[in-house]
Amino acid sequence: MRNPRAFLRPLAVGAPTPVADIPFRPSRMIHFFDPSNPKMAAKVPDIAKKVDIILGNLEDAIKIENKEAARQGLVDIAKATTFGDTQLWTRINSLDSPWALDDLITLVTEIGDKLDVVMVPKVEGAQDIHYVDRLLAQLEARAGITRPILVHAILETAEGMTNVEEIAAASPRMQGISLGPADLAASRRMKTTRVGGGHPGYLVRQDPTGDDLTQGRTTYQQDLWHYTIARMVDACAGNDILPFYGPFGDIKDVVACEDQFRNAFLLGCVGAWSLHPVQIDIAKKVFSPDPADVAHAKQVVEAMGDGSGAVMINGKMEDDASCKQCIVMLDLAKALAERDPELAAAYDL
Numbered sequence: 001m002r003n004p005r006a007f008l009r010p011l012a013v014g015a016p017t018p019v020a021d022i023p024f025r026p027s028r029m030i031h032f033f034d035p036s037n038p039k040m041a042a043k044v045p046d047i048a049k050k051v052d053i054i055l056g057n058l059e060d061a062i063k064i065e066n067k068e069a070a071r072q073g074l075v076d077i078a079k080a081t082t083f084g085d086t087q088l089w090t091r092i093n094s095l096d097s098p099w100a101l102d103d104l105i106t107l108v109t110e111i112g113d114k115l116d117v118v119m120v121p122k123v124e125g126a127q128d129i130h131y132v133d134r135l136l137a138q139l140e141a142r143a144g145i146t147r148p149i150l151v152h153a154i155l156e157t158a159e160g161m162t163n164v165e166e167i168a169a170a171s172p173r174m175q176g177i178s179l180g181p182a183d184l185a186a187s188r189r190m191k192t193t194r195v196g197g198g199h200p201g202y203l204v205r206q207d208p209t210g211d212d213l214t215q216g217r218t219t220y221q222q223d224l225w226h227y228t229i230a231r232m233v234d235a236c237a238g239n240d241i242l243p244f245y246g247p248f249g250d251i252k253d254v255v256a257c258e259d260q261f262r263n264a265f266l267l268g269c270v271g272a273w274s275l276h277p278v279q280i281d282i283a284k285k286v287f288s289p290d291p292a293d294v295a296h297a298k299q300v301v302e303a304m305g306d307g308s309g310a311v312m313i314n315g316k317m318e319d320d321a322s323c324k325q326c327i328v329m330l331d332l333a334k335a336l337a338e339r340d341p342e343l344a345a346a347y348d349l
């Protein structure tokens with residue numbers, strides 16, 4: 001680990017100074033597209049207006065023969081598109097692949113001034129972040145980039161999970177972490193075949209009421225991802241960076257997608273990945289606080305004055321701790337309202 005005084009120094013002569021705080025920008029959905037797919041690429045200028053983050057994916061889901069076309073496609077799209085307030089991210093290939101080095105060299109050199117965040121897959125520990133950190137600094141210095149590119153890790157191996165706290169703290173560039181449930185399931189040797197979401201076999205069963213063990217026993221499906229998301233949220237919140245749920249692969253099941261996203265939102269995630277246009281509005285709905293919750297939060301904060309003591313509102317006790325939760329809700333609502341006029345009207349802030 002670097003000493004605390006060195007932590008905020010550039011890692012290469014001429015590289016921009018690292019940021020001390022990760023800015024909170026609306027991040028309800030990270031919309032994935034394949035830059036080598038002409039149909040998807042053609043939709044980027046329109047989709048970029050509707051999403052908080054648009055991500056050119058270079059890793060899994062891109063065929064090997066298209067890896068270089070995807071990298072070049074992202075360069076071309078980034079140069080030709082004005083993204084406004086929408087963040088532009090990329091997911092590079094994994095660090096042990098034949099493409100990762102050229103992904104970073106090409107993207108930082110060609111479009112480093114437009115790239116907000118580099119998502120790094122299959123991060124195993126702080127050493128992976130340190131490698132990317134130094135390389136980015138060298139490339140930024142050479143390209144004359146004045147704003148540091150941030151780094152986002154995907155949590156998708158058992159080893160990465162074990163080291164999640166050190167990953168979150170590894171660099172001032174660390175912007176956040178996403179759960180990669182499909183790779184993580186494989187790495188853990190979970191016996192599932194899905195990309196995120198629940199499983200009907202993971203359940204608890206009501207106790208028997210008589211001698212017949214097969215009758216009258218309701219089963220309750222459990223959340224396979226609860227422990228993982230909660231641990232990731234703690235690692236992120238403990239380091240002032242942002243946690244995200246990852247992909248939900250059953251594109252047609254918009255109902256279960258909304259449930260999975262909402263579980264993540266309630267546990268502290270700021271957003272999720274959208275893999276298909278149909279998932280964009282689901283993420284927007286779920287990761288924008290409900291106007292009724294915002295109205296309640298406003299009422300509590302106003303009633304609590306300096307935030308200390310206890311008051312009764314609608315029959316419920318509110319105190320310093322519930323007031324702090326309400327401030328979290330209000331801060332998010334205010335940040336989203338600045339970007340979204342419909343939400344600004346709904347929240348009446």
Ligand SMILES: CC(C)(COP(=O)(O)OP(=O)(O)OC[C@H]1O[C@@H](n2cnc3c(N)ncnc32)[C@H](O)[C@@H]1OP(=O)(O)O)[C@@H](O)C(=O)NCCC(=O)NCCSC(=O)C[C@H](O)C(=O)O
Pocket residue numbers: 031032033034039040043047057060061154156179180181182183184195196246247251274275276277
């Ligand atoms: C999932 C898909 C393969 C589905 O594609 P398709 O069969 O073409 O769907 P549709 O026919 O319904 O598409 C309708 C039109 O919309 C365009 N489209 C589809 N997806 C996108 C998109 N993401 N962005 C922009 N435009 C999109 C189609 O081209 C159609 O256009 P048109 O014909 O002109 O009407 C596909 O959606 C897809 O490939 N999505 C991205 C998948 C992806 O990125 N996967 C990687 C992330 S998940 C992962 O890596 C796992 C994770 O790491 C882990 O370990 O858990």
Ligand SMILES: [Mg+2]
Pocket residue numbers: 060121156180182183
């Ligand atoms: Mg993966």
